[in-house]
Amino acid sequence: MSSVQIRDVRKSFGNFEVLHGVSIPIEDGEFVVLVGPSGCGKSTLLRMLAGLENITSGTISIGDKVVNNVQPKERDIAMVFQNYALYPHMTVADNMGFSLKLRGASAEEINGGVKRAAEILALTPLLERYPRQLSGGQRQRVAMGRAIVRDPQVFLFDEPLSNLDAKLRVAMRTEIKELHQRLRTTTVYVTHDQIEAMTMADKIVVMHDGIVEQMGTPLELYDTPANQFVAGFIGSPAMNFLKGKVKSNGSASFEGPNGVKLPLASAPANSEGKPAVYGVRPEHFTIADDGAEAEIVVVEPTGSETQVFAKLGGEQVVAVFRERHQFNPGDKIRLKPDPTLVHLFDETTGKRLNG
């Protein structure tokens, strides 16, 4: 196990720069999730960490050793690929023991290592099978087993769950997290799915267009997103954004679209009349008499909660209620955002304005 330092790393393909100076400190034993929409450079960064891509500038160190010019096999990392990359002509046992075999380990060492990893992942009955004879989830576990056998300093996961069906994905998510809790190996995990990021990470790194938008624990990112991008990316259903102006004379409030008045706990200094974006998460709406009037468009009950799509000042917003209201499309309701949980962003830069 060891820490990983990514310092001002840049990557260009020809003249096209895809990573514009990314710095991420990763502590020993930490589970870090790189999350972002496709094309944000998260997979490229992971491949640079693995040594499959060159580093254009900046440094990556594993432990206290800069690995920019270290061969992949010398880096002591193990990677789980999106399509698992299992060797189709080798049995599960051979797949898992391949790295030990190349290292010149004895047959007993290989057997021992494979057996131990197989026990951790409940793969023992499958050791003599070929990858084709396995289900998606089993292949996924073999790919993880191959990584565990090597007992590496760092685990790298490249969207490992995206080839699985929804139910299996949830199960494997828990399994990976449990595995990390047991082994405590530093892990870097790439995904585009913010739910995966939220549920698994010790630290989430939100990336967008080759830069880091924000870094922090899942709840930090959820509670105080640094900008509008992170606010919209983290959380499901996504945060509602309403454009308008800050009113700070007298008690603070926000004038939303078509003059809708929305509550604000406090206004930032010198912000009277400043155009801004008002962000409120769907779960932070309540029904209250002093709320803003909205007209229901669609009601989607999921059982545990109900998602309500409504027009608020002409803009569509979504609200989530855990209690069961009797709503019908066309009904007028009064939606009130919890003023202490409201986010305010600069209209042009998207930066967070309130504390």
Next chain:
Amino acid sequence: MADIAFQPRTAKPQIREATTWDLIKTNRNWLGFWFMLPAMGFLIFFLAYPLGLGVWISFTDAKIGRPGTFIGVENYEWLWDDSIFWLSVFNTLLYTFIASAIKFAIGLYLALLLNENMPFKAMLRALVLIPFIVPTVLSALAFWWIFDSQFSIISWSLKHLGLINYNINFLGDTTWARLCVIFANIWRGVPFVAITLLAGLQTVQPSLYEAATLDGASKWEMFRFITYPLLTPIIAVVMTFSVLFTFTDFQLIWAMTRGGPVNATHLMATLSYQRAIIAGQLGEGAAISSAMIPFLLAAIMVSWFGLQRRKWQQGENND
């Protein structure tokens, strides 16, 4: 309106029994048969019939212009005691074995090379195909000149380099002649092997090599443990075809040496042609051709087992 209602119903025609002809017209299996018929006719007429006729003629004493009568295995008995026939068998096996082995080695090497990223990749791949697209007889003629006893460019070059002071008798010396025809066959056969193996190489997922890189495999280990095992099914196909083509080769030899010198390059196919068409002994020539069948069957059997799905290829592929 009303009179329509009162019109007597016309009796429905009775349902008649389906005749065999009806079945033949509508049954899907019969329909499939009709579609197959042209291809089947073609194969029977141009493949099965000539093959059967050839085997039949080998049991007769037919000569050109004389139908011949059945003489049992007399032709084969003659061949059994014919040292030239056995020489041609030896030549064919030598030619097939050496040429196929070298074609495989060079073809695999070229395929691996062309699979790498390099400048002008598409052009180089096209260039490799050139020996394959030149008509065989044309390339044979070119080799004939290259290996000419008087005007060979190789002799000329070596002389000008001061390495030799006489012309090499390429096609007049038995060892040289064998080497030359094998060389020409290799030159001609390498593109097929190389391009087919290249196609096979491209089906290997790049992520397997990445995984192997992280597992610590060197270039050689990647070839030995990943590329080669994954390529074996396609190698089996390519080498079967290569062996069959080489074993039955005729054009190249006939254009370059006509089996000479002193029968050193006579293959079974050329000897058969010489005996049957040039000398007119159709029965004997047919017997030589028919004698190739067991060898070819053996080659096909080898590939049959080689081509069987390996254990790792079984099961569903749901990635």
